[in-house]
Amino acid sequence: MDEAAGGHGSDTTGGSSAVQAEADLMALIAGVAPDATVARASENSGELLARMLDSWQILPSLTTEVLKDLAAMMTPHDHLRTVRACLAVTAFERAQIAGCRDFLGELQHAGLRHSLLKGAASACFLYPARHMRAAWDFDLGVAWPDLEMAEGLALKSGFHQAQRDPDLPRFYRADRQLRAIVEESHFELGFLVRRLQPTNLDDETKAAIAAEPWAHQFWHDALTEAPWCYAVVDIHHKLSLDIELDDLLAHVQTVECAGERLYVPDLAWSTAHLIYKLYWEGVHKYSKGLYQYADLIRLVPRLDAASFGRTVAILDNYNLVAGGYYTLKHLADFGVPLPSFVQDFIHDARVPPEGADPIEINDLGDVWPKLWGRR
Numbered sequence: 001m002d003e004a005a006g007g008h009g010s011d012t013t014g015g016s017s018a019v020q021a022e023a024d025l026m027a028l029i030a031g032v033a034p035d036a037t038v039a040r041a042s043e044n045s046g047e048l049l050a051r052m053l054d055s056w057q058i059l060p061s062l063t064t065e066v067l068k069d070l071a072a073m074m075t076p077h078d079h080l081r082t083v084r085a086c087l088a089v090t091a092f093e094r095a096q097i098a099g100c101r102d103f104l105g106e107l108q109h110a111g112l113r114h115s116l117l118k119g120a121a122s123a124c125f126l127y128p129a130r131h132m133r134a135a136w137d138f139d140l141g142v143a144w145p146d147l148e149m150a151e152g153l154a155l156k157s158g159f160h161q162a163q164r165d166p167d168l169p170r171f172y173r174a175d176r177q178l179r180a181i182v183e184e185s186h187f188e189l190g191f192l193v194r195r196l197q198p199t200n201l202d203d204e205t206k207a208a209i210a211a212e213p214w215a216h217q218f219w220h221d222a223l224t225e226a227p228w229c230y231a232v233v234d235i236h237h238k239l240s241l242d243i244e245l246d247d248l249l250a251h252v253q254t255v256e257c258a259g260e261r262l263y264v265p266d267l268a269w270s271t272a273h274l275i276y277k278l279y280w281e282g283v284h285k286y287s288k289g290l291y292q293y294a295d296l297i298r299l300v301p302r303l304d305a306a307s308f309g310r311t312v313a314i315l316d317n318y319n320l321v322a323g324g325y326y327t328l329k330h331l332a333d334f335g336v337p338l339p340s341f342v343q344d345f346i347h348d349a350r351v352p353p354e355g356a357d358p359i360e361i362n363d364l365g366d367v368w369p370k371l372w373g374r375r
Helices: 017-028 044-054 056-061 062-073 076-109 119-124 144-156 176-184 203-211 213-217 266-284 290-302 306-317 321-334 340-349
Strands: 114-116 139-141 160-164 169-172 192-196 229-235 251-258 261-263
Touching: 017 044, 017 290, 017 321, 044 056, 044 076, 056 076, 056 290, 076 144, 076 192, 076 203, 076 213, 076 229, 076 261, 114 119, 119 139, 119 251, 119 261, 119 266, 119 290, 139 144, 139 169, 144 192, 144 203, 160 321, 192 266, 203 213, 261 266, 266 290, 266 306, 266 321, 290 321, 306 321, 321 340
Parallel strands: 114 261, 139 229
Antiparallel strands: 114 139, 160 169, 160 192, 192 229, 251 261
């Protein structure tokens, strides 16, 4: 086996500024400040800004101290844009959380078995505060028999069936017939969208939203005193066309988050789903999903041998062992100390089963170059 927004996707195989920007971004993904003692070319500032905007989902996790350290590594203009982007994305994520709160309450009140998924789940237990992991939308899973009821509760909570305008970052009411055709061959409902008008944005945040054009993909009427955004919910009845939700829903864990009781996948399923997302999206698209290493870096130290053993069993069941190998082996590049049982898995999985067809075992090669947009 061995070998979002954004879309920067440049070839970073040459140029010291690009290479340094990669190293700096990896430090930020890992939750630490880049090494300030390393000399940087003047071009590094713009490269790093572009990389951070590509991985905007991590921006709310950048602490005040890290942002101060970045000031010494970036031009004043690029650093100001970074601060503004952090403010805009953090406010967007806070609005998403608030906008989905009633819906989650309705699910719990109805006793509907469910679990948050992907970034919505990771934010609840891998970060000091839930708003520190951003995402475009709010993913959750329910059993197939409960799908219609879950959608009804979303509509009751102020969401609407919607479609995204392909030319504008806006939504409009969905064509019900077209929506039904699309959903028939997918593993989730189409967009459920709610317009949000925050009333508690401080002056600094409103000024940042107005001044940073990049942030206008999240915020509408951004130049006014009343910018607004969307909350978007995706309700899954499978994790993919091949991966059912039943076992995940049978192994949810409860977390307390800012006084709320929330349901997320257990450690085994959290890890397996994250590996699947990182690998499968990564090998099929360029510059897609690198930010998810921020979740994996924070998740792996929580694993014990038993939970990781279940992760491996899930990967094996869905022919994702190769994806697990290619994904987990690069944690070392972030300086993450790996538990011995993860090291053993990487060692054992580096050689594919004898006579195995790479396509049958979903071995599409190393994901790492594609995550960086290299061709």
